[in-house]
Amino acid sequence: MRALIVNPLVLAVSAVLGVALCRALHLDPHLHELAIAAGICLAAVEAAVVPLLVYRGIMHAAQAALLATVAHLMIATMAAGGVIMTLHPPIAFLYWLFAFYAVTLVIVCVEAARVVRSATPPAGDKVTTATTTTH
Secondary structure: OOHHHHHHHHHHHHHHHHHHHHHHOOOOOOHHHHHHHHHHHHHHHHHHHHHHHHOOOOOOHHHHHHHHHHHHHHHHHHHHHHHHHHHOOOOHHHHHHHHHHHHHHHHHHHHHHHHHHHOOOOOOOOOOOOOOOOO
8 A cells, every 4th residue: 555655755754844944943853852753653654554454354444444543543642652751852742743643644544535435345235325206
């Protein structure tokens, strides 16, 4: 799936744009915190795409999409909590994390919508269409 390749590229582009914006505003970009936040969001988004790749025969496409978004949220939140509890980074870490989380959430949602749109109903599901009769 193309999302596995697009994810690191989108994160890299957003990091470069963020650093460029910080430099233009004469602010410290906090590169260490940027790297930690990018790593967390990259791991979360790559893991979140897995249900969208392997859902066929296991669950419905909509369930895989929901699982992908929930996995993305939970992995990012737990990893960020672990970093905050152990490393005590400055607030810049949360700013970078929020920016990267928002960007990667868009990727997950776009891919999930694509999977749901292109999915065919599993075997055994009866798709009913509404018919109107006039008497």
